[in-house]
Amino acid sequence: MATQGAATSDFIKNLGRMYGTYTGGFLAFIILLALLEQVGVPNKILGYLFVFFTLAVYAIIGVMTRTAEVSEYYVAGRRVPAFYNGMATGADWMSAASFVGMAGTLFLLGYDGLAWVLGWTGGFVLVSILIGPYLRKFGAYTVPDFLSFRYGGNFARLLGVIVLVACSFTYVTAQIYGTGIIASRFLGMQFELAVFAGLVGILLCAMLGGMRAVTWTQIAQYIVLIIAYLTPIIILSTMKYGIPIPELTYGQAIVDITAREQQMLATGLATPAALKPHIQPFINYSPLNFFAIIMCMMVGTASLPHILMRYFTTPSVREARQSVAWSLLFIFLLYFSAPAYAAFSKLEVYTNIIGRDLTAIRPWLFSWGELGLIQICGKNAASIDAVIAACKAIADHPGVVRLQDFVINTDVIVLSTPEIAGLPYVISGLVAAGGLAAALSTADGLLLAIANALSHDIYYKMIDPNAPTIRRLTVARALLVGVAVVAAATAATKPGDILAMVGWAFSLAMAGNFPALVMGVWWKRTTATGAICGIIAGFGLCLFYLVTTRYFPGAGVKYFGMTSLLNPVTGAPVVDIAKAMAAPNAMESFPTLAHPLANKVGWFNLNNIACGLLGAPLGFAVIYIVSKLGREPSAEMQAYVDEIRKPRGRTVLEEKTT
């Protein structure tokens, strides 16, 4: 034991040097590939080298940090320093959607897209002041652990597991889907094959070492993803404005965009209907929905189990708090750069595509047009000839690209920036490796959260409390593989709602977990019955609203008094309810997104993605009322809550680790 302790502290002391060397090695690797590109190695080979080299590194870390100890497997032995845990949380947090999709969303929505930027950062304040450090002091392995202890046993635990699986499973499916998209686009692999290749990478990281392995690979993945995200845009900013800080220089780009918007309107290149001014607020979301999204994403952050459990790994409560601050700093580095990507891309599109003669379109977009990701005049912009042919088919087309002719897939914004800037292919490969790191690291964290809940909470705590360590870990690993395969199989079918589901996960977590967790720490009077009723009511209402508005919109209108959502600019209903309800498919269940009512009805003009705003207040109210009606919790339980509130002393829950 003593020698192991000494070895551990050596390991912690050397972390800086290890990850420093790793970062240097990665930079050297990029330079090596750049040189290879110069001597004529084909792009495809470079892409493969990038992806396989980084995957190999993650897998090596994953195998090196394998463990046979329970506390190592579930909470990395609780000795991850605040700074490194912050980095790991950053990678855990930033998904394929943040890396690839966020800038595209900002490109399309302008100011309104910033709801996501705000929502996905501000929640960490709630993690730190309300929940995270207290759960660390409690000494849980999983979030349901806390619910079970505080709220009288396995029924609360089961509810916790249901909420956890509901919000994590769709989320992990989206990550594996993202892996497949990136790998298929850059390596030209078949999508389904790419999904399962990504799966192998994820499993190599997580299976042998659980939380311990995931922690140390996530740090490595953070370093790759942040270098990959910032490099192209720093180069672009330097080329355009001479200052390598894109977060400052894009202010100028916004000024230029606004001027160009006016000019396009004046010269007839854009119609007022097609043009959404970049800085004008509340034209895509009504103010209510804008703030509802911010609230749900923030509170959802503080309720997502895969994030909360990262703070179980720090050596102390104090470090848990510091670690939340580091997490947000590392996340901030990416999120405050995303609007710069959006602004630079928009300026490029507005000045070098819109208003250009069809024959003079810049060639970078044709490779994306071939994939169907950029369309001009309603057809894939695969080449100049294709564009000219497509536009000729439109009556009275002036022969230059107008704003309304141009459609771009949001994923392209980040991925195409290196090409827009005219950078060598090696930078594009780097971006692909970064996107892959973002998707893999989030998938690892989520898979671990699900598999741990099933193995620790369901198997060990509810089915076989006497299971020996070896069997517990074997079950944990088997479940991890099982969940991963099911998630990959789901992703391979390319479900249509996959990206919306990530947003839903936040609302579900908010409605299901947040009231019970906060009240459990902050109000001693909270009773088990109160919390259980609150979880069921809040989560139930949120789920009901989601499922009804998306999958049974006709029934929502007919039986639950739902009305059409309103257009944020004009205030007019987005669908004519009377007409849609008269149509033969009005009461159709599980309709496609094209159904006139799907996602377009609701209460109070509230988008279903923000259903947590209905569920969480109901959860709080139910917990309060039912607790007041019941008997005060035992003096013993209240003493435990006092213990949780004081950092000093032993954890409340002492796990049997051997």
Next chain:
Amino acid sequence: MANPTDLKAKEEAHWAKTSRLMFTHLGIWFFFGFVIHMFVKPLNNIVIPILGFPLGFYMAAQGSLIAFVVMLFVFAKQQDKIDREFGFAEED
């Protein structure tokens, strides 16, 4: 250990201070997360000199984010100070 009523009083004082700190930060969080963005339209009439950002846009894209990061580091320090004051902090 000190006598139980003493400990109880100390726990209560510690929790009162902790709660106050929590509500303070919750207030600042609400201000930067919501209140300031309600005034985005008037704020957009102010342009940050040299950089060129309209202020309302800037606050949502960067300003509030910076406030959140700073808040978290400050909060970690303040809460630790409260814990130490009452002797409830962990050993260093």
